[in-house]
Amino acid sequence: MTDKKKLVVIGAGMASGRMLETLLEAAPDAYDVTLFGAEPRGNYNRIMLSPVLAGEKSYEQIVTHDGDWYAANGIACRFGETVTRIDRNAKTVTTAAGETPYDKLVIATGSAPFIIPIAGRDLPGVRAFRDLDDVEAMVEAAARPGAKAVVIGGGLLGLEAAAALRSRGMEVVVLHLMGHLMERQLDPAAGHLLRRELEGRGITVHTQAQTKAILGNERVEAVLLDDGTVYPADLVVMAVGIRPEIRIAVDAGLDVERGIVIDDRTFTSDPDILAVGECVEHERVCYGLVAPLYTMAGVAAKTLLGEEAAFRPLETATQLKVTGVSLYSAGDFADGEDRDEIVLRDASAGIYKRLVLKDNRIIGAVLYGEAADGPWFFDHIRNRTDISDMRETLIFGQSYQGGAPLDPTAAVAALPPEAEICGCNGVCKGTIVTAIETRGLTTLDEVRAHTKASASCGTCTGLVEQLMQATLGEAFAVQAVKPVCGCTHLGHDEVRRLIRAKELKSIPAVMQELEWTSSGGCAKCRPALNYYLVCDWPDEYADDYQSRFINERVHANIQKDGTYSVVPRMWGGVTSAAELRAIADVVDKFDIPTVKVTGGQRIDMLGIRKEDLPEVWADLGKAGFVSGHAYAKGLRTVKTCVGSDWCRFGTQDSTGLGIAIEKFMWGSWTPAKVKMAVSGCPRNCAEATCKDVGVICVDSGFEIHFAGAAGLDIKGTEVLGHVATEGEVMRHIVALVQMYREQGHYLERIYKWAKRIGLDEIRRQIMDELERREAYYERFVFSQKFAQVDPWSERASGKDKHEFKPLATLELEAAQ
Amino acid sequence: MTAMTTNWIEIGLLEDIPREGARLIRTPSGCIAVFRTAGDEVHALDDRCPHKGGPLSQGIVHGTSVTCPLHNWVFDLSTGLAQGADEGQVATYPVRVREGVLQIAAGKLAAER
Structure with missing residues (x-):
């Protein structure tokens, strides 16, 4: 020895x-x-x-x-x-x-724990969080009912202490010097989620908090910040770092x-x-x-032992040990020009995953809400794995990577049969595969009809398509989710869902929360966001006219020479001598060069100078005209035939019904324009079968059609269903349009939306589900309370004057 | 006017232009669009897209760019240069804000025209 x-x-x-x-x-x-x-x-x-x-x-x-x-x-x-x-x-x-x-x-x-050199740091009740003695002191402090704790430091240790003290019943405030929690391990987005989670537990989080002093006589009583805020405290935990x-x-x-x-x-x-x-x-x-x-x-x-060994610094991974919070971060996740990132978000499930890539290798990972794959990503960081082959599925983690070849379809194929594909309708993979195989389904519509998967919000459409490809083979072509525009990587569905889930109620809030990559958006996303917000929060959202395309901003149609055209509403295409006379007078008075009858049964006046618009509208308004919204992503016209009033074949009052629909629905904003028609008999003189929504009157009632097109694409309508009364027509059409308003992508016409959602699903929701139909109807009616204001009369009375007048007119002398 | 001094002409108030918006000033030789960004920067450009003559003042202002309402060309407000794949430039004019009052440089106006 x-x-x-x-x-x-x-x-x-x-x-x-x-x-x-x-x-x-x-x-x-x-x-x-x-x-x-x-x-x-x-x-x-x-x-x-x-x-x-x-x-x-x-x-x-x-x-x-x-x-x-x-x-x-x-x-x-x-x-x-x-x-x-x-x-x-x-x-x-x-x-x-x-x-x-x-x-x-x-x-x-x-x-040793770092103790900030401020007044009061030695008072009894101020503790570090370092050893078992500290823990015992904290447990004792928490035992008193109503006791208050202030934790200085929103890093790993501080937050663990805060959560633990809160779970012991203390009122807890976390003070953090930086802008977001755990800034060394988390990016701002994950920091935000974490903060929300902690606040949900009743913990107060104060970021950018500079602690000035700890107050108290015999023992700690409060913490004072530089900004004057005072937080009462029976216990102060310093968790700002170690030395x-x-x-x-x-x-x-x-x-x-x-x-x-x-x-x-x-x-x-x-x-x-x-x-x-x-x-x-x-x-x-x-x-x-x-x-x-x-x-x-x-x-x-x-x-x-005299053996050769060398310590090489390693990437480090961090996991927060707070029950109920899964969070994992590893490596380097700062932004950089040579870096790329893959982000997966699920706001409703509180999941956020971000991988930072450089030269086809993962260099950083932040996982929030679902951190099980952390060690797997971490492995790839440490091994500097070239991930090019699994890039598309990388973010889904290890369980998706079973077997070669590694493509998105394989990822879906690797899912267990009980994996949920469609969250809305609770459909799992096994159900879908069985349906495809036993029923011989080959189209998305069929899969939707038989399984309900992807038939509600549509966000899982991509997954369902991949599943179909995996099951059916190469024949089935998958569509990729396209981002709204270059300012975001999110698609329309995701943006719409997040606006609702996070209750985002302004364009800056959307851009902030959804991490837009441009400072003020672009001409593509701004009008889309404006529409989504108008649609989702009709009573609360303040319509941002600067985010509207010029036609909607000034309620007229811009022409190639910068002049405008004006189309007053002619309800159901019916007019009168007085109306025509008023139009003639306006044309003369303002020297309007062209007057044209439109395809939607009304009259277009073209070539009006912008500054004349308010006066033109004032004159038209005196004759009872309101805006025809010929410029709007909204309800345009309801074309009609003369129906049973005059026509020897007419079965119902198609004109009256068309006017009633137009009067009920005018002013509503929609993802893209909506044109309607009502024909009084199957001869279909109002051409209702190529409209967004059409009605064909028959002896026994009304056939409701939808999803037609006669523009870039030509497409006959699909039948929604048959109803007996005008009242039912109204409720079904309104519910259909509201469903489209809530689900459509901006600029997506009804026929494209319907193709995406599935005709059968739309029929089911509108024709078969009374409750759902009524809910759509009620939401439309509520929204109309805020939408049915004639924009022309508002502007004739002086609204948005700046739009129509030059700021200044410079004379020749002044300019020289 | 000498080469050393700039003759600034008052054209209105900053608050006359909506944020992320524009107003026109008429001059004997054409219209100039005065833009105000979300961050209260002001820029003055010819109100004429080099592509098909679209009125830029009617476009959507985003960041420090404007998108022409006719065919979606995008221009940088400070340089007047077309962005992306499109090529072209719009004349710009010195414009400034003094105590809330917008002023445009007359010299540049006269010289350019």
Whole structure:
């Protein structure tokens, strides 16, 4: 025994525990080990202090090496004894009990919590969150009913403390210096989700909080911020960081910077002294997370045994240990020009995943809400895996990567049969595959009809299509989700869903929350967002006219020469001598060059100068005309035939019905223009079967048609269903249009929307589901309260004057 | 007027132009569009798209760009240069705000025209 070399270890923390374990496993008899520890207990898993504080684990459960373990391994434990001096010449360490000689010495003194140098930091009730004593003090403070805690520091440790204290019933405020929580590990989006989660638990989060002083006489009473805010507190937890515990190394004259400087083999500047853990600095970096420290401990063990080993700094991953929050971050996730990213968001499920890529390799990952794949991504970061082959499916994680070839279809194919595909209707993969196989389904519509998958909100359409491709083979072509525009990677469906889920009620809020990449959007996304907000929050959203295309902004149609055309509404295409006379007068008065009858049974006046528009409208208004919305993504015309009033074949009052529909629905904004028609008999003189919505009157009632087109595409309508009364026609048509308003992509006509959603699904919701139909109807009616204001009379009375008048007219002299 | 001094002409108030909007000023030789961005920058450009003569003042203003209402060409408001694949440039004029009052440089106006 006596010829064994003497190893002295200062510090009985996690790094030294791991080092000793590794050392003793490899060579149990290499050293006589003496272990000094300042804390009067064995080695416990410090990173599990949070669960102990939360009451989810006991101290016994987090002990890694207790006295018995050390004894069994022949380690002389000197707990509670503080090493005060190292004599490098004599190779001894000094404690109150005397001197202990060493051949090799390992310093593992760890770190001390950083205490902000402010007034009141020494008051009783101010604690760090570092060891079991702190935990015990905090548990005691939390035991008093109504006790208040202020946690300074919104990093990993601070938030774990805050959540644990909150779960113990304390009122908790978190103060954080930076703009978002855990800024070293999280990007702003994930920080935002985390904040929302904590606030949902009743924790107050104050970011950009500069702590000025801790107030109190006998003990802590409150915390004062620079901005004057005061938070009452019975307990203040400082969790703003750590500083390496280096005093003893400094005194010994070792090379020390922020930490004790070590080389790759963990040697300090003295070849007989090694150092590991939070007290060291390696290549200018100090480490505070357990993974690299364990690696370092392993290297130290090998070095002690004379083996070659080198500590290489590693990417570190972080996981927040707050029950109910899954969060994982690893690597480098700052933005950069040479970087690319893949983002997956599911706002309603609170999921956010972001991978940062560079040269086809993952260099950073932030996962929130679903962090199970963290270690898998982390592996790829560390191994610098080339991910080009699985890029499209990478974000879905490991479970999607089963088998080659790695394409999106394979990803879906790799899903288990019970994986949910359609969240709205609760349809899982197995159901869809079985339906495709047993019923011989080949189109998306059929799959929707038989399984209801992708038949509601449509967001899972892509997945369903991939599933169909996987099941049916190459014959089935998948469509990719297109972003709204270059300012975002989100598609229309996702934007619409997030606007509702996050209750976003202004364009800046959408751009902020959905992380638009341009500062003010573009001419593509702004009108789309404006429409979505008008549609979803009719009573609350303030219509942003600067985000509307010029025609809607000034309620007239711009022409190629910059003049405008004006089309007054002629309800159902019916007019009168008085109306025609008024139009004639306006044409004369304003010298309007062209008057044209439109395809929608009304009259267009073209070539009007912009500044004349308000006066033109004033004159038309006197004759009873209102805007025909010929410029709007909204209800345009309802074309009619003369019906049973005059026609010998007419079966119903098609004219009256058309007028009633137009009077009910005018003014409504829609994703794209909506043109309607009502024909009094199947001869269909109003050409209702190529309209967005059409009605064909028959003896027994009314056939409702929809999804026709006669523009870029020519397409006959589809039959929605048959109803008996005019009242039913109205309710069905209104519900149909509202469904389209809520689901359509901006600029997507009804026939395209219907193709996307599925005809059968639309029929089911509008014809078969009374409750749903009524809900659509009611929402349309509510929205009309805010929409049915004649924009022409508003402008004739002076609204938006700036639109129609030049700012200034400069004379020749002034300009020279 | 000497070469060293600029003759600034008052044309109205900043608040006369909506944010992310534009107003026209008429001059004997054509119209100039004065734009106000969301960040209250002001820019003055010829109100004429080099593509098909569209009135840029009627376009949607986004960031520091405007999209022509006729065929969606996009121009940078400070340089007048067409963005993206389109090629072209619109003349710009010095314009400034002094205590809320908009002023345009007469010299440039006269010189350009």
